Amino acid sequence: MAGISFYTNPMSRGQIVRWMLEEIGEPYDMVLLDYDTSMKAPGYLAVNPMGKVPAIVHAGQTVTEAAAICAYLADAFPAANLAPPPDRRADYYRWLFFAAGPVEAAVTNKALGFVVPEGRERMAGYGTFDQTMNALENAISGPAWICGDQFTAADVYVGAQVDWGLLFGTMPSRPAFEAYAARLRDRPAYRRQKELDNALIAEVQQGGQ
Incomplete structure (x- = not known):
C-alpha cells in the first residue's frame, strides 16, 4: 500500500498533481472519480467537501487545491529537491x-x-x-x-x-x-504524466461510446 492516496479524474487539474507525483518519484495509489457520481458521493465529500479533484491523503493528512498539494509534496519529500532552501x-x-x-x-x-x-x-x-x-x-x-x-x-x-x-x-x-x-x-x-492521463482519457472516451 503506497503512502499517498491520489484522488483524480484524468480530465481535470489532477493532471498537475500527477505531474508533481511523477517528479517526486514516490509510489501512490490512484483513486479515479467520476464528476457526476463518485466525486459527489459521501465517501469522497468526507475527503473534499467541495466535491472536486485533485486531492491527496498522506500520513493521515488531507490536502486539496493543486497548488497547495504541490507545495506540500515538495516539503514532505525533500529528497526530490523540489523546493528551495x-x-x-x-x-x-x-x-x-x-x-x-x-x-x-x-x-x-x-x-x-x-x-x-x-x-x-x-x-x-x-x-x-x-x-x-x-x-x-x-x-x-x-x-x-x-x-x-x-x-x-x-x-x-x-x-x-x-x-x-x-x-x-x-x-x-x-x-x-x-x-x-x-x-x-x-x-x-511531464511526459510520464501525459502518457498516463492520456491513456486514461482514451479509456473513458472509449467506454462512453
Missing part, C-alpha cells in the same frame, strides 16, 4: 501563489467572457488580463526556471498553467511562454 523561497512562494490566484482568475474570467468594468480593476485583484500576462511573462522569462537553476514545485504549477493556456488558447502565444513550455515538455516526469 527556506531563505531562498521568495520567488517560489510569490509565483506559486500568483498562478493560483491572479492567473487562475484572469484566465478563467476571460474564457467565460467576463471583462472587469473600467475603473473596477482594483476590486478584481488581478487588475486586467493583460497586466496578469505581463507579470507572468516576467516570472518565466529567464533561461531556466522560476527559482533560477533549480526546477521546483512552482514550475510544476505555474508551468501547467502556461502549458494549458497555450494548448487551449486561453493565454497569448508569446516567445517567453513558448520557450518555457518547451523546457517543461522535455522533462521525463
Whole structure:
C-alpha cells in the first residue's frame, strides 16, 4: 500500500498533481472519480467537501487545491529537491501563489467572457488580463526556471498553467511562454504524466461510446 492516496479524474487539474507525483518519484495509489457520481458521493465529500479533484491523503493528512498539494509534496519529500532552501523561497512562494490566484482568475474570467468594468480593476485583484500576462511573462522569462537553476514545485504549477493556456488558447502565444513550455515538455516526469492521463482519457472516451 503506497503512502499517498491520489484522488483524480484524468480530465481535470489532477493532471498537475500527477505531474508533481511523477517528479517526486514516490509510489501512490490512484483513486479515479467520476464528476457526476463518485466525486459527489459521501465517501469522497468526507475527503473534499467541495466535491472536486485533485486531492491527496498522506500520513493521515488531507490536502486539496493543486497548488497547495504541490507545495506540500515538495516539503514532505525533500529528497526530490523540489523546493528551495527556506531563505531562498521568495520567488517560489510569490509565483506559486500568483498562478493560483491572479492567473487562475484572469484566465478563467476571460474564457467565460467576463471583462472587469473600467475603473473596477482594483476590486478584481488581478487588475486586467493583460497586466496578469505581463507579470507572468516576467516570472518565466529567464533561461531556466522560476527559482533560477533549480526546477521546483512552482514550475510544476505555474508551468501547467502556461502549458494549458497555450494548448487551449486561453493565454497569448508569446516567445517567453513558448520557450518555457518547451523546457517543461522535455522533462521525463511531464511526459510520464501525459502518457498516463492520456491513456486514461482514451479509456473513458472509449467506454462512453
